[in-house]
Amino acid sequence: MNVYYTGLFVTFLINVLCALSVYVILKSGQISVGNAGFMAVGGYVAGILSTVYGLGIPASVAAGSAAAALCGAVVGIPALRLKGTYLVIGTISFTAMIRSIAQVLDITGGAMGLKGMKRIGILWIVIFAVLVIALLFLFEKTRYGLDVEAVAADSEAAAAAGVRVILIKVLSFTLGAAIAGIAGGCYAHWTQYIEPSDFSTSVSTMMVLPVILGGRNRIAGAVLGAAVFTILPELLRFASVWRMVIYGVLVIAIVIVKPDGLISGRKRHA
Amino acid sequence: MFSQQIVNGILLGSMYALLAISYTLVLGVLNMLNLAQGEILTAGALVACAILSAGGSMPAALFASVLVCIALSLLVEFFCLRLPRGDTQVVTTIAMGMILQNVYTGLWGSESIKFRGLSSGFAIRISTLEFNATQILLLAITAALMIALSLLIDRSRFGREMRALSDNRTAARVSGVNIGRVTVLTFALSGLIAGISGVMAGMVFTSVTAFTGGTIGDKAMVAMVIGGTGSAFGAGIAGIILGIVEILSVGYLGAEYREIVVFPLLILFLWLRPSGIFGKGRVERA
Numbered sequence: 259m260n261v262y263y264t265g266l267f268v269t270f271l272i273n274v275l276c277a278l279s280v281y282v283i284l285k286s287g288q289i290s291v292g293n294a295g296f297m298a299v300g301g302y303v304a305g306i307l308s309t310v311y312g313l314g315i316p317a318s319v320a321a322g323s324a325a326a327a328l329c330g331a332v333v334g335i336p337a338l339r340l341k342g343t344y345l346v347i348g349t350i351s352f353t354a355m356i357r358s359i360a361q362v363l364d365i366t367g368g369a370m371g372l373k374g375m376k377r378i379g380i381l382w383i384v385i386f387a388v389l390v391i392a393l394l395f396l397f398e399k400t401r402y403g404l405d406v407e408a409v410a411a412d413s414e415a416a417a418a419a420g421v422r423v424i425l426i427k428v429l430s431f432t433l434g435a436a437i438a439g440i441a442g443g444c445y446a447h448w449t450q451y452i453e454p455s456d457f458s459t460s461v462s463t464m465m466v467l468p469v470i471l472g473g474r475n476r477i478a479g480a481v482l483g484a485a486v487f488t489i490l491p492e493l494l495r496f497a498s499v500w501r502m503v504i505y506g507v508l509v510i511a512i513v514i515v516k517p518d519g520l521i522s523g524r525k526r527h528a
Numbered sequence: 529m530f531s532q533q534i535v536n537g538i539l540l541g542s543m544y545a546l547l548a549i550s551y552t553l554v555l556g557v558l559n560m561l562n563l564a565q566g567e568i569l570t571a572g573a574l575v576a577c578a579i580l581s582a583g584g585s586m587p588a589a590l591f592a593s594v595l596v597c598i599a600l601s602l603l604v605e606f607f608c609l610r611l612p613r614g615d616t617q618v619v620t621t622i623a624m625g626m627i628l629q630n631v632y633t634g635l636w637g638s639e640s641i642k643f644r645g646l647s648s649g650f651a652i653r654i655s656t657l658e659f660n661a662t663q664i665l666l667l668a669i670t671a672a673l674m675i676a677l678s679l680l681i682d683r684s685r686f687g688r689e690m691r692a693l694s695d696n697r698t699a700a701r702v703s704g705v706n707i708g709r710v711t712v713l714t715f716a717l718s719g720l721i722a723g724i725s726g727v728m729a730g731m732v733f734t735s736v737t738a739f740t741g742g743t744i745g746d747k748a749m750v751a752m753v754i755g756g757t758g759s760a761f762g763a764g765i766a767g768i769i770l771g772i773v774e775i776l777s778v779g780y781l782g783a784e785y786r787e788i789v790v791f792p793l794l795i796l797f798l799w800l801r802p803s804g805i806f807g808k809g810r811v812e813r814a
Contacts, residue, residue, distance in 0.1 A: 289618050291563070336798040343561045343757070346618055347749045348798050354746055355791035362784050369784065459746060460629070463563075463622040470619045499634045506627035510620050513612045 266488065268380060268448055271387045273484040275441035276465040277472070278390055279434045281480040284469060286430035287410035289342060292333065292349025293438040293465045295356045296326040298457035300439025301446035302366050308447070309374045310365065316382060319443030323436045329356075330435025334428055353462055357454040371453030378447035386440050394477055406430060438465075467509050473519030482521055531657055533779050534772055539663055541771020542670035543728050547748035548755065548763035549677055550721035556758030557690045557714050560617045564604050564625035565722060566745020571628065572597040572726025573643070573736045574636055580644040586727075594723030600628070601719025605712060625742075632738035640737040643730035662731050669724065674764045677721075681760055690714060694758065747774075750794045756807025766805065 276293065283290045304322030307313040313321070333352045334345075360366040367373070397403050408416035409426045417423045446452045468487040473479025487505075494501035512519065547569060554562050572593035579589040608620035650661040659667075681687040689710050692700040701707055729744060730736050751770050755762030770790055777785045797804065 291618070291622070333795065336795075336802065342618070343555060343559075344753065344798060344802060346561055346563075347753055348795065350746055351750055351791040351794040354787060355795065358785075358787040358791065362788060459742065460626065463626060466619060466622060467626075470616075499630050502630040503627050503634070506623045506630070509623040510607055510612075510627075513616050513620055513623075514607075517613055517616065 264380065266492065268383055268444075270485060270488040271383050272441050272445050272448070273468065273488050274387055274481055275390060275437055275444065277468045277480040277484040277487070278394065278477070279437035279441060280465050280469045281434075281474065281477065282394065282430055282437060283434035284474050285410060286406045286427055287413065288345055288427060288431065289466070290349045290431070290434060291346050291459070291462050291466060292351075292353040293434065294457040294459070294461035295333075295349065295353030296330060296435040296438035297442035297445065297461070297465075298353070298356045298360065298452075298454075299329050299435075300326040300442030301452050301457075302360060302372060302442075303439075304443035305372045305375050305446040305452060306365055308376060309372070315376060315378050315447055319378075319382075319386065319440060319447070322443040322446075323439035326439025326442065327432045327436035330432040331428060334431035334435075350459055350462070353457060353459055357457055360454040360457075367453075369454065371451055372446070373451045375447050375450045377450060378444060383444045383448065386444060390437055390440065391477060391481070398477070402426075402429070467505075470519060471509055471512055473521035475518060476521050479519050479521040483519070486520075533775050535657060535659070535663070537772030537775035538768055539666055539732055539771070540775060541768035542666060543725055543732055543744060543767075544748050544751050544770050545764040545767025546670060546673060546721055546725040546728065547744055548751035548767045549674070549760045550718040550725070551745075551748055551752045552755070552757060552760060552763045553677075553690075553714055553718050553721075555752070557694045558609070558711060559694070560609060561621070561749075562604060562608075562718070563618065563621040563745075564600075564608070564628060565718070566741035566743075566748070567625045567628040567632075568597050568600045568604070568719060568741065569722045569726045569729065569744060570632060570736070570738060570741030571600055572723040573730045573740055574632060574641070574726075574738075576727045577641050577643050577730055577736050581642075586646065590724070590727050593726050594720055597723035597726060598716050598719035601715045601722065602712065605715040609711075629738055629742065636738060638738055640735040643734050643736050645731045645734060666728055666731060669728070670764075673721065673724065674760065677760050686710070686713065747790060750790060753794060753802075754797050754804055756804030759804070759806045762804055762806030 276297065279293050279296070280290065300322035303325040304318040307318040307321055308315060329352070333348055336348070361369055405416070405421045405426050408419065408421050409423050413423050468483030469480045470483070471486060472481065472483025490505060491501050494504060497504060547565065551562070551565055554560055575596045576589035576593040579592050580586070604621060604624055608624050609617055612620055646662050646665065652659045652664065681690065689700070689705045692703065692705050693707060693710055697707070726741070729740055733740065747770055748767065751767035752763050754770070755764070755766030773789050773793070774786060777789050781788070
């Protein structure tokens with residue numbers, strides 16, 4: 259593989275992780291527009307642990323993911339008790355808050371950014387992505403998966419049937435944040451340089467769209483969405499900034515014509 | 529020094545206040561969070577900027593800005609709310625915001641463009657405070673709009689229909705409220721406010737970029753929650769408080785601390801008082 263295709267492949271894997279982090283939260287009937295914030299937490303924590311404290315790459319990425327999960331709970335718990343709008347605004351604000359903190363701290367390098375991370379091997383990114391996908395497939399087969407679908411379909415009915423709705427929502431949210439944290443850790447160690455503006459609100463929103471495009475009911479939908487999201491800008495390179503316009507129009511068209519996304523089929527439980 | 533900063537804060541805040549009111553109109557009445565609202569404001573600012581640079585007058589610029597913003601607002605209503613089925617507004621308005629922002633970058637580039645504001649030497653002095661013509665105009669517009677909107681929502685027939693719709697859609701429909709008409713008018717009104725805020729943003733910042741609206745939009749949303757969703761008055765007051773907090777953070781902590789207080793404040797409100805300062809405690813729980 260030459261450098262171009264290697265880079266594209268890694269971008270694809272990181273986009274898959276990002277899309278899955280949104281997918282997990284969407285699956286429970288919620289929406290997060292702040293996953294770039296969780297990604298930033300994962301990236302900065304992993305980057306600082308490996309550059310300042312000399313931690314090895316897989317361990318630092320895992321620690322970054324844990325820190326992101328913790329943040330997910332802090333933002334999620336108050337917002338989860340409220341209707342979705344507050345969650346959207348809360349997650350957008352969280353991302354802005356993380357950006358402004360990274361901007362002023364010395365340890366994050368401020369506006370100059372954090373550098374000096376060792377390059378992560380592609381193998382590790384593949385392992386992380388495969389691990390996350392495998393775990394999610396497993397989860398969906400368990401009781402947790404059923405509970406999540408029940409909460410998304412009708413949270414009041416689910417509560418009446420004995421599903422612990424709040425717990426399920428917080429868990430999904432925390433899991434999504436953890437996956438975004440892994441994406442951040444991989445990203446930081448792949449580009450070997452991160453700065454606050456890498457994690458803007460538009461990055462968060464870019465993480466939501468592939469899932470909607472590919473199909474929000476299936477893991478395969480999120481993966482397909484990430485693939486389209488990675489390849490389409492390359493194919494439309496001639497169109498420069500207009501390619502994002504084309505992409506946006508495509509997303510709205512899909513939502514209008516095929517509301518469930520490209521891979522629609524809801525899974526049926528006999 | 530301190531009082532001058534308060535004045536600057538109020539100016540910055542009045543812009544957040546106006547946009548927060550346009551968010552809260554759409555959210556309160558239609559239960560829809562329009563995440564493209566900030567980008568709509570940007571369109572107004574850019575168009576006004578272009579007209580002023582071409583030698584047009586301020587009223588012409590304001591008129592064009594309002595017109596463009598109303599048109600975009602109706603575009604959002606049609607493509608993001610009416611056409612898609614189901615609960616997809618967050619996604620469709622995000623996509624619309626992205627489309628708009630990239631159209632601006634395509635047409636205007638991502639450099640900041642100078643905004644030719646009012647150039648009158650007129651100024652009022654109150655002891656050590658100095659207000660120039662732009663500042664007086666901005667304060668007057670904000671105050672007038674806040675009063676007019678409060679009256680519109682509380683006193684007029686249209687306002688009554690909006691409130692009926694926000695309370696109970698079905699009940700409003702059977703009582704003869706034309707839901708389609710109220711929806712379109714609410715969006716047009718939010719576009720009108722965005723258009724005025726766009727020109728104000730140009731005056732306050734003295735330059736405009738393709739990203740101007742996005743930044744203002746995030747803070748306006750924070751103001752809306754802190755003020756209490758659905759309350760135009762609350763959104764206005766909270767917007768002004770946010771402006772003051774931001775200017776004081778810059779003044780006493782440094783420019784890179786601009787946003788460090790604003791966003792944690794929102795998280796704090798979500799934990800402690802999600803219905804906001806002026807909310808009626810009527811926050812829908814999931």
